[in-house]
Amino acid sequence: MTWMRWRPAMERALYDPDGGFYRRPEGPAGHFRTSVHASPLFARAVGRLLLEVDAALGRPEELAFVDVGAGRGELLAGVLAGLPDAVRARLRPYGVEIAARPAGLPSAVRWTDEVPRGVTGLLFANEWLDNVPLDAGEVDGDGVLRYVEVDTVTGAERPGGPADAADAAWAARWWPAARPGDFVEFGGPRDAAWAHAVAGLERGLAVAVDYGHTAGRRPPLATLTGFRAGREVPPVPDGSCDVTAHVALDAVAVPGLHSLWTTQREALRALGVSGARPALALASTDPVAYLKALGGAGEAAELTDPAGLGTFGWLAQAVRMPVPESLGTLPGWQTLGS
Template sequence: MTAIGWRLAMQAALYSPDGFFVRPGNTPADHFRTSVHASPLFAGALLRLVERVDAALGHPKAFDLVDVGAGRGELLTTLLALLPDDLGRRVRPVAVEVVPRPDGLDPAIRWQRDVPENLTGLLVATEWLDNVPLDIVDTDEHGRLRKVLVDRATGTETLGAAADPAEVFWLSRWWPGPGRIEIGWPRDTAWADAVASVRRGAALCVDYGHRRQERPVLGSLTGFRGGRQVPPVPDGSCDVTAHVAMDAVAAAAGTPYRMIRQREALTALGVDGARPPLTLARTDPKGYVRALSAAGAAAELISSTGLGEHWWLWHTIGVEVPLL
């Protein structure tokens, strides 16, 4: 098979008719664990942000709640169950996804492929940008930056033509120096477009990522299948993902923002992972077991070696809404 650039390879591997996210019967939760899948505590924390945005907007008659990269609608389903009655009556939930609408999804959730425009409310994207396809360049033995090509069937890589001017322009600002570089401008564009769809309210991106001073020398491209990390062969059999250049994404949106780690955000929103007191085991054994389970789920969400390392990128548009 002819080798192609990684951006085209990822697009085909993830989103073609037989791609990883699109093919029937394949559920992402079977292959990797996100904060949404880990615990409803994550949705509970987001609920507090929804309520803050709603208050800042003056409790509008219609509140847009948009989940970009919605998977199978798990986050919106949980949020709708948690919303207080008044807000629940005003919320207009929209799931943005490339796959067909799942059977049995709450009919109140609108399902579409593109981000709607002129939103008033909150747009959320959890682990979406890491699956936006991108190209990779590497430095050859002569110090020249060249595009990395890949065989879709085997994952074998070769070096192709010189990096093009757009790639060189992006990396000169965001990922300087020799080595393997993941060209993040497609993620910048995707997030800028998503934020621009919010007329008034806020946008939240939650994802694995890095900043300019801590770029991975060998890049971060990898694969996931069946709950295990695997080589990123772009044949449609596995998730192919790369961490996000979060500072580049943040700057591209062109609106005020704050960026913190998930462990800091969730702790401030009441998810602390503290074990229940042992006295509860004597007075209320069942309650103790429930509290212990919740503490374990919370600990996973804020772990400094796992989901807690996610970045939260928070933009406000037309209103002042503190993240913490």
């Protein structure tokens, strides 16, 4: 058996050049359904947010759209397709992903494994932070917070060494654990990854979308889990499945920036995505339009489902720019203290 701490085990399982899960040819869509895959309405909403960011920035000569954790470019393609020609002419789209550039992606997209630096526009990370590898810990019978080690073949767990000073300090600040059996998913690597991404913006808005939690609602049980072929599976870090854990969104927020958060349900509603059914009268006057509107309402309902995708957290941070109208001035968004 091969025992490792969770962070290096996740790193190898997800990103190893010789068989890591995110290197597989079928891509994430072959194993789980994200908002991007659920409906083109999601890309349209992100496109609308991009337009609002553009306006708030004073319509700069060059506008960036940075898709962090771009998968196979589905969100990029959807956003580009819905933009006015005048905006698309100024747009510099980036797909940030470790996998090779997918076939058929618009030639304007710059595909890179590094977040670009010094850009102005919208940085959007949909279901990226939950796959940034992290360690897990548990308090032992003597009150010592120890790392959890995992068998990379079976997924079995056992206690490891004591948490180092940095992780212990992070837990004390963001996820206190003192009683035997208390656990922590140490979010320091996610905080650093997000800070690095946000630092790429000269001016603009950075948005992270993920299953997450804040200090008042830390999960009572571990969130580490796996996904394979559309099903949730045990998180065995052997490269055969996605390995993911929810995100401590309040810890992730970069200090000193105007920070807002809400649920995906509220964020998408503010961006014009509604699950309301079309008026029944439309079925008599224009049956084709009614069926199309009904299908769109069904997709919107899935995206905003309070028991499903609608529970995602949206963290938005403004960098040297005013907050767009659909964020700070509409119901649902809350200021997030750092």
